[in-house]
Amino acid sequence: MTDPVPDTSTETADLSAQLTGSAEVEALSKRAVDLREQLRYHNYRYSVLSEPLISDSEYDALFDELDAIEKAHPELVTPDSPTQRVGSDLDERLPKVTHLAPTLSLAKAYSEAEIRSWVDRVLKVSDTTAKLSYTVEPKFDGLTVVITYTDGVLTLGATRGDGFVGDDVTANIRTVRTVPLRIPIDPNAAVPKPPAKFVVRGEVIIHKQDFKAFQEKMRGEGDEVRYVNARNTASGALKQLDARITSTRPLTMYAFGIVYADPDSDLPRGQYATLQYLEALGFRVSRDIRYFDDLETMIKYIKDFESRRHDLDFEIDGLVIKIDSHQMYESLGVVGKNPRGALAYKFPPEEVSTKLIGVTVNVGRTGVLIPNAELEPVFVSGATIRQATLNNFDDVKRKDVRIGDRVMIKRAGEVIPFVIGPILAARTGDEQEILPPTECPVCHSPVIHKEGEVHYFCSNPECPERVARSIEYFAARGLMDIDGLGSKGVRQLLDAGLIKDEADLFALTADKLESLEGYAETKIQNLLKNLEAAKHRPLDRVVMSLGIPGVGSTVARLLIKYFPSLEKLRAATLEQLDAIPGVGESTAQTVIDWFAQPRSSRLVDKLIAAGVQTEGEEVAPQSTLLAGLTFVLTGTLPTMTRDDAAALIEANGGKVSGSVSKKTSYVVAGESAGSKLDKATELGVKVIDEDGLKALLTNGDSAT
Numbered sequence: 237m238t239d240p241v242p243d244t245s246t247e248t249a250d251l252s253a254q255l256t257g258s259a260e261v262e263a264l265s266k267r268a269v270d271l272r273e274q275l276r277y278h279n280y281r282y283s284v285l286s287e288p289l290i291s292d293s294e295y296d297a298l299f300d301e302l303d304a305i306e307k308a309h310p311e312l313v314t315p316d317s318p319t320q321r322v323g324s325d326l327d328e329r330l331p332k333v334t335h336l337a338p339t340l341s342l343a344k345a346y347s348e349a350e351i352r353s354w355v356d357r358v359l360k361v362s363d364t365t366a367k368l369s370y371t372v373e374p375k376f377d378g379l380t381v382v383i384t385y386t387d388g389v390l391t392l393g394a395t396r397g398d399g400f401v402g403d404d405v406t407a408n409i410r411t412v413r414t415v416p417l418r419i420p421i422d423p424n425a426a427v428p429k430p431p432a433k434f435v436v437r438g439e440v441i442i443h444k445q446d447f448k449a450f451q452e453k454m455r456g457e458g459d460e461v462r463y464v465n466a467r468n469t470a471s472g473a474l475k476q477l478d479a480r481i482t483s484t485r486p487l488t489m490y491a492f493g494i495v496y497a498d499p500d501s502d503l504p505r506g507q508y509a510t511l512q513y514l515e516a517l518g519f520r521v522s523r524d525i526r527y528f529d530d531l532e533t534m535i536k537y538i539k540d541f542e543s544r545r546h547d548l549d550f551e552i553d554g555l556v557i558k559i560d561s562h563q564m565y566e567s568l569g570v571v572g573k574n575p576r577g578a579l580a581y582k583f584p585p586e587e588v589s590t591k592l593i594g595v596t597v598n599v600g601r602t603g604v605l606i607p608n609a610e611l612e613p614v615f616v617s618g619a620t621i622r623q624a625t626l627n628n629f630d631d632v633k634r635k636d637v638r639i640g641d642r643v644m645i646k647r648a649g650e651v652i653p654f655v656i657g658p659i660l661a662a663r664t665g666d667e668q669e670i671l672p673p674t675e676c677p678v679c680h681s682p683v684i685h686k687e688g689e690v691h692y693f694c695s696n697p698e699c700p701e702r703v704a705r706s707i708e709y710f711a712a713r714g715l716m717d718i719d720g721l722g723s724k725g726v727r728q729l730l731d732a733g734l735i736k737d738e739a740d741l742f743a744l745t746a747d748k749l750e751s752l753e754g755y756a757e758t759k760i761q762n763l764l765k766n767l768e769a770a771k772h773r774p775l776d777r778v779v780m781s782l783g784i785p786g787v788g789s790t791v792a793r794l795l796i797k798y799f800p801s802l803e804k805l806r807a808a809t810l811e812q813l814d815a816i817p818g819v820g821e822s823t824a825q826t827v828i829d830w831f832a833q834p835r836s837s838r839l840v841d842k843l844i845a846a847g848v849q850t851e852g853e854e855v856a857p858q859s860t861l862l863a864g865l866t867f868v869l870t871g872t873l874p875t876m877t878r879d880d881a882a883a884l885i886e887a888n889g890g891k892v893s894g895s896v897s898k899k900t901s902y903v904v905a906g907e908s909a910g911s912k913l914d915k916a917t918e919l920g921v922k923v924i925d926e927d928g929l930k931a932l933l934t935n936g937d938s939a940t
């Protein structure tokens with residue numbers, strides 16, 4: 237299904253422009269026509285089809301632009317402008333229900349200043365000197381439902397529709413386990429009975445965990461691609477014509493208000509008490525609702541909450557602030573389509589859509605090939621993003637991402653941006669499949685891919701990119717510790733032909749370095765001094781710095797205990813290595829394979845010849861930079877393997893654990909981080925990315 241985005245370029249926005257005659261107004265008028273057309277179309281995709289082509293924040297930006305034009309030039313407002321009505325998500329296939337009270341929407345604020353000016357307006361309009369009190373609740377990102385109880389029994393469930401008329405989805409709502417079919421759920425509960433006619437509003441959502449599990453299940457059935465986003469899945473589920481399908485979707489409802497109750501019923505008079513009452517009746521209510529009678533405390537809470545948004549087990553796009561007193565809320569009335577007594581404070585968006593314009597492939601030290609998406613630049617979570625990781629070619633295939641696709645990308649917390657998936661509905665047919673390379677993009681050697689494995693590898697141990705990364709690794713802090721030699725320096729030396737491998741570093745001289753750009757006397761002397769010092773690293777460090785897969789500090793120490801020189805280690809047989817307690821068969825095999833490569837053997841010879849310490853039982857005193865810290869690694873990091881990261885952490889006195897608990901100090905998350913990341917957010921464990929880890933490896937943990 238490919239509805240083309242409407243082309244509005246031929247439309248002319250006429251009347252008001254002719255009236256004023258000003259070129260500026262004419263331009264604004266044209267823009268307004270264009271924006272209205274776009275908004276109408278995107279609203280239809282979002283609300284009716286549950287298949288949006290752009291992110292909510294992009295929609296909001298278009299809407300806000302139109303709203304600003306119309307506010308500045310009221311003469312441009314048209315009766316059918318999207319600003320003039322509550323959006324509609326009516327679905328023609330479903331029967332209709334007229335709401336007892338219209339379902340309005342919320343005015344938005346994006347900053348503290350906007351919250352304050354809303355409060356000022358409220359004070360002015362209500363003409364009160366009394367202190368205001370507020371209830372703050374999460375702004376759920378799901379689908380609004382309106383549920384009617386007659387004599388305590390659920391009799392009707394509807395969507396918001398256009399605010400006045402909604403779709404009748406009673407059968408579907410009945411399948412949602414958190415929606416009570418009868419209230420109070422506990423007939424003996426000591427709560428005031430709801431009146432004969434009682435209408436509750438809430439939001440149907442899918443919890444993050446449930447959504448993951450659902451995607452997993454759909455993946456098993458080969459039908460994962462359509463379920464990219466929890467909100468749209470929830471909305472699609474609720475509008476099914478067959479409630480049996482709805483019942484297989486992990487929907488949850490959170491109640492957030494009473495829309496109608498028979499007159500004279502004795503119900504709570506404030507929003508906070510209302511939520512408590514709903515909970516007592518048996519509805520699910522958010523744990524994160526707070527009551528404030530002080531503006532400053534509330535603003536502080538809202539600011540703090542932003543950094544905790546990932547801790548919630550469902551997606552929110554902001555917080556809703558409501559004047560707590562129902563009486564005051566009512567008396568404040570409605571402005572346009574928004575009640576004046578409530579405000580949605582929106583967080584900066586983390587998900588946006590953009591076009592995937594190409595794919596580059598990064599080559600890692602081990603030869604691993606990581607696809608990287610080149611994007612049309614977009615601004616998300618405070619940064620302009622041009623690239624996002626595609627993780628691995630298995631993922632690309634599973635998600636069916638193609639070049640030319642509009643894709644959703646996410647930048648959550650401190651985690652590097654990644655491609656969530658393509659927006660299938662935006663396909664034109666011109667997209668190109670992304671295939672795993674058959675040759676290394678750098679050295680053009682054949683690619684290796686073992687059946688059943690996720691990753692593809694460059695087969696050439698001498699690949700220039702792999703060599704460069706190996707040398708960077710060798711020089712890294714906690715390994716050979718060659719201070720002042722980072723990624724840039726290594727590449728400069730390689731490009732100038734001054735080195736070909738790690739051992740060549742020790743043959744550098746002042747004469748050779750002088751020719752390089754940026755190398756002044758002090759820098760040269762420092763580097764030479766650091767290289768001299770690196771020759772005397774303890775043997776376990778030397779073994780680790782070779783970069784043998786799976787050989788971190790623990791394994792390196794075990795190996796040299798039994799084979800206390802590089803010569804002896806190189807001569808060890810598979811049986812001998814396998815016999816070392818604590819060294820498994822697969823690690824033993826990797827060690828054998830590594831030494832069997834001509835490049836490795838040559839390197840060992842050259843290191844010995846260069847005077848690097850390659851003998852002795854001396855092990856490094858543990859660096860204590862990360863002592864006392866426990867790390868959990870998850871997902872794919874942009875430049876390091878998880879083994880490398882673990883080795884560096886251990887070399888600096890940190891511990892690496894396989895599972896997240898309250899004792900975990902940091903979760904290092906890369907692309908496609910899974911349940912460990914969820915667990916971390918659930919427990920409030922700090923999450924960092926590869927750069928965050930590198931910062932810790934340089935500066936230690938400032939918190940300890």
Ligand code: IVH
Nearest residue numbers: 340341342373374375376380439492556575
């Ligand atoms: S109160 C006058 N409270 O946000 C409308 N709405 O723009 C009163 N929403 O579609 C709404 N969480 O479904 C309210 N805690 C919350 C909410 C919430 C999400 C949705 C609501 C509506 C939209 C309003």
